[in-house]
Amino acid sequence: MQGVEVKQGSAAMTAGVTVQRVEPEGGASSWSDLMGGAARLDVAVHDHGLCSLIDVMPRLVPTGATADQAIVQAARVSYGAGTKKVNEDRGLIRYLLRHRHTTPFEMVEFKFHVRMPIFVARQWIRHRTANVNEYSARYSIVPDRFYRPSRDDIRQQSKANRQGRDEPIDDATADAFLRYLDRAEALHEEYLKLTEQGLAREIARIGLPQSVYTEWYWKIDLHNLLRFLALRIDEHAQQEIRDFARAMLALIEPMCPWTIEAWRDYELESMRLTRLEIEAIRAGAVSLRTDNKREQAEWDAKRARLGLAN
Numbered sequence: 001m002q003g004v005e006v007k008q009g010s011a012a013m014t015a016g017v018t019v020q021r022v023e024p025e026g027g028a029s030s031w032s033d034l035m036g037g038a039a040r041l042d043v044a045v046h047d048h049g050l051c052s053l054i055d056v057m058p059r060l061v062p063t064g065a066t067a068d069q070a071i072v073q074a075a076r077v078s079y080g081a082g083t084k085k086v087n088e089d090r091g092l093i094r095y096l097l098r099h100r101h102t103t104p105f106e107m108v109e110f111k112f113h114v115r116m117p118i119f120v121a122r123q124w125i126r127h128r129t130a131n132v133n134e135y136s137a138r139y140s141i142v143p144d145r146f147y148r149p150s151r152d153d154i155r156q157q158s159k160a161n162r163q164g165r166d167e168p169i170d171d172a173t174a175d176a177f178l179r180y181l182d183r184a185e186a187l188h189e190e191y192l193k194l195t196e197q198g199l200a201r202e203i204a205r206i207g208l209p210q211s212v213y214t215e216w217y218w219k220i221d222l223h224n225l226l227r228f229l230a231l232r233i234d235e236h237a238q239q240e241i242r243d244f245a246r247a248m249l250a251l252i253e254p255m256c257p258w259t260i261e262a263w264r265d266y267e268l269e270s271m272r273l274t275r276l277e278i279e280a281i282r283a284g285a286v287s288l289r290t291d292n293k294r295e296q297a298e299w300d301a302k303r304a305r306l307g308l309a310n
């Protein structure tokens with residue numbers, strides 16, 4: 001690699017500062033766009049939702065490489081030349097993920113444009129480690145788009161999970177729910193009329209239902225995105241946000257395949273065992289040393305996943 005001086009600072013503050021251009025090994029033609037030259041990669045979610053990948057860092061990678069390379073490159077700053085062989089890269093990523101050496105994963109970033117119902121956005125915004133810029137309903141009119149669950153997604157309150165739904169519900173209750181949505185959606189007409197009569201948008205919007213859509217730009221590094229995905233793909237998360245999380249995973253997987261593979265192996269599809277559970281395994285016991293029913297139920301579910309006989 002050769003350094004070519006391209007610019008000297010001209011303003012007083014940068015005078016004497018020299019910027020050098022460093023050519024890539026193999027020249028510029030050896031780089032590829034991870035997004036294949038696309039302006040954006042879109043996944044439609046539900047009726048009006050959208051999960052769109054706008055940008056990724058690194059976007060240009062050596063041809064044949066992926067963003068995994070940026071993780072390996074950062075890790076080598078700490079581990080030195082000892083891990084330099086290309087065939088060790090996948091193993092290095094797996095090691096980093098297994099041992100929660102997380103900062104190299106922060107070297108990769110993704111920028112999304114997401115359109116989702118307000119009730120999904122409320123859950124999403126709790127993930128504080130992203131940068132967000134949201135559509136302003138103080139500034140602009142809220143469009144008349146509403147989320148409508150499919151018939152299959154209209155279900156009974158779950159008895160096992162206070163935050164969830166599970167069994168199918170009877171048609172009469174489902175129909176009553178849809179009529180209730182009709183009435184809530186009809187409020188949009190009144191909202192429009194009131195704003196046309198001069199009512200401020202910021203106060204007119206407060207009568208709209210949570211099923212209206214909002215949208216935002218959302219930028220996050222890979223480490224924190226994996227945390228978001230683990231929490232929001234999980235079956236305890238609400239179905240609607242899970243659908244967005246799955247769309248997001250489909251968008252990023254080709255960009256960092258070794259990381260996603262390792263994350264599935266060591267986090268998403270792995271299992272954490274508590275001290276009591278390890279004790280039970282050692283003792284060959286079915287019951288945990290606890291009188292907490294929920295903890296025992298969680299242990300039963302883990303035993304089933306592990307294929308341990310009752």
Ligand SMILES: Cc1cc2nc3c(=O)[nH]c(=O)nc-3n(C[C@H](O)[C@H](O)[C@H](O)COP(=O)(O)OP(=O)(O)OC[C@H]3O[C@@H](n4cnc5c(N)ncnc54)[C@H](O)[C@@H]3O)c2cc1C
Pocket residue numbers: 126127128129130163224227231232236237238
């Ligand atoms: C299934 C499910 C059910 C939930 N139910 C509820 C509920 O009923 N009520 C409710 O209020 N919330 C609920 N939540 C939200 C949940 O409590 C978390 O707020 C949300 O998942 C974001 O997680 P987080 O804080 O790890 O993420 P992030 O905000 O992305 O933070 C990631 C990590 O960064 C660090 N961090 C971030 N910001 C700070 C900071 N300011 N100071 C120090 N450290 C920081 C922390 O280590 C944190 O764990 C639920 C979440 C899920 C997945």
